[in-house]
Amino acid sequence: MxxxxxxxxxxxxxxxxxxxxxxxxxxxxxxxxxxxxxxxxxxxxxxxxxxxxxxxxxxxxxxxxxxxxxxxxxxxxxxxxxxxxRSKSWEIIGETKVSKPKRITSRYNPIDEELRAGEADVSSLPKKIVRVDSGFSNSALIEEMFKQGLTGLEWFSGIPSTVGGAVYMNMHGAHAYFGHLVHRAQLTDGVTTKIVDNAYFQFAYDFSILQQTKEIVLWIELLLDAGNVEQAGQKAKEWRLLKSRQPRRSAGCIFKNLAPEIQKKYNLPTSSIGYLIDKVLNLRGYRIGGAFISEKHAAFIENDGTAKADDVYQLVELIKVKAHDALGLELETEVEFVGKF
Ligand SMILES: Cc1cc2nc3c(=O)[nH]c(=O)nc-3n(C[C@H](O)[C@H](O)[C@H](O)COP(=O)(O)OP(=O)(O)OC[C@H]3O[C@@H](n4cnc5c(N)ncnc54)[C@H](O)[C@@H]3O)c2cc1C
Known part of the structure; x- marks a missing residue:
């Protein structure tokens, strides 16, 4: 070639x-x-x-x-x-009075007020601007920021991710969206390199505009709070523990959660896709080759160590067909497929 x-x-x-x-x-x-x-x-x-x-x-x-x-x-x-x-430099480049962008709400994942209860009010705290390379792991970044007395990232603790992947997906932890912390970023499409602000990304549930433009994040600037590190550290520990119980040899949730109107239409007690796969479609534990629907969390597909990509693909297709046959639902994948299937 x-x-x-x-x-x-x-x-x-x-x-x-x-x-x-x-x-x-x-x-x-x-x-x-x-x-x-x-x-x-x-x-x-x-x-x-x-x-x-x-x-x-x-x-x-x-x-x-x-x-x-x-x-x-x-x-x-x-x-x-x-x-x-694997780019991983970061630096604190200044302090700002700019407030964070408006919280992201979405039809899929409305802010859970119960989860937010007890969360410190950080609106009046000074904000630091931290510039981070897009290949830096969020777990490492959270720890580095705690050392600097900076909080805000604790809700993403335990999620395997880099900063660039988190922007592309607008990663979410409980009610918090990664996009909410983004101040500016440098992007390239391979021809032009430009700096953009938060609004450019059109962040929403599991969405940023990068999924359409296919631009690459080189670095981002985050707005973090000079907050209570002890409290944030405790929250990070809790989330890390929670996430560690999820299947690691997986790609996270395979499908997006259900929109509230769909949940209502089918009279489901929750918008959780795991509930649908488990309790409505009865597919928990279902296996194709080395890939199986997790017993721990039915929204995840696990690899028992022998799975082929095609096993996973067929399992994803099977869930879609069953959801369509049972309820007429068209499920949307959260994961991305790369290459030809
Ligand atoms: C056990 C487990 C738990 C998870 N829990 C959660 C959760 O709680 N919440 C959640 O939102 N997600 C969760 N996920 C999914 C996943 O961790 C997130 O979507 C994460 O943001 C992906 O980051 P990544 O660096 O791994 O991206 P990758 O998987 O490497 O890439 C994902 C997409 O982003 C693109 N991309 C990567 N870097 C860049 C860049 N620099 N510029 C532009 N595009 C880029 C890739 O090309 C690809 O299209 C979980 C996954 C697992 C395995």
Whole structure:
């Protein structure tokens, strides 16, 4: 494939080391998937930007992977460039009186007032602006910020993720959305690099505009509070414990939760997709090959160590068909499929 050959030549010219036909399963939490035709690791945001630019210039399809915790990669792999984002610098760049953007509410996941009860009022606290590379792990960032006396990220404790993946997905922990903390970001589409503010992302439940534009986050600026670290640390510990009980060899929730009008229409006691799969469709524990619907949390599909990407795919399709046959429901996936299925 001449385009790949040209890209390889350019990677070499730019002294970017690459691997060919590298297995991708190890770079995802679900641990399934075939090979990447080419793989590079970006250790800082300049390398990330350059790798994207070279892929675009050579018309080679590319994909950035953070923690790989929301991805199902095809057994046939990915015929292009995978960029593993391991950029991880951060710095506090200043203090601001700018208040955080309005809280994100959504038809899928209304703010749970009960969960918010007891949450400290941080509106009057000074805010620090922290600039973070998009490949930094959120778990590591939470700890680093606590050391600096900064709070706000505790609700995302225990969720395997990088900052870039969290922006792309608008990751949520209880009632909190990652997008709510974003001040500005630098993005690239491989041709143009620009700085955007929070409104650009159109954050909503499981949504940011990046899912349509496919731009890549190089770094973001977060607005964090000079808050009560002890209290926030306790909250982070509780969430970490809760998340550690969820199946780790999975890709998290496979489907989005139900919209309230759907919940109401079918008279379901909750909008939880796990409830639907378990109690309405009776699929808890159902297995195809090495992939099975988790006994612990029916919204998750687990890999018993022998699963193939196709097993997972077939299980996802089966859930969709059953939901359609039983209730006429069209379920929307939260996870993303990469490559051909
Ligand atoms: C055990 C478990 C629990 C989970 N719990 C939650 C939860 O409570 N709440 C929740 O919201 N999610 C949860 N998830 C799902 C997942 O962790 C989040 O969606 C997370 O934000 C994904 O981040 P990532 O770095 O792993 O992204 P990846 O899975 O690597 O990538 C996801 C998408 O983001 C894109 N992307 C990655 N980096 C960038 C970048 N720099 N710029 C642009 N696009 C980028 C990728 O190309 C891909 O399209 C869970 C997953 C697991 C396995």
């Amino acid at each position: 001449p385009k790949i050959k040209n890209l390889i030549a350019e990677l070499e010219r730019n002294r970017i080391s690459y691997r060919e036909e590298q297995s991708l399963a190890q770079f995802t939490t679900l641990r399934v998937g075939g090979n990447a035709r080419l793989l590079v690791t970006a250790d800082d945001f300049n390398a990330l930007e350059l790798s994207v630019r070279l892929a675009v210039a050579n018309q080679v399809p590319f994909r950035v992977i953070g923690c790989g915790s929301n991805l199902i990669i095809s057994g046939r792999g990915f015929d292009g460039l995978i960029i593993l984002n």
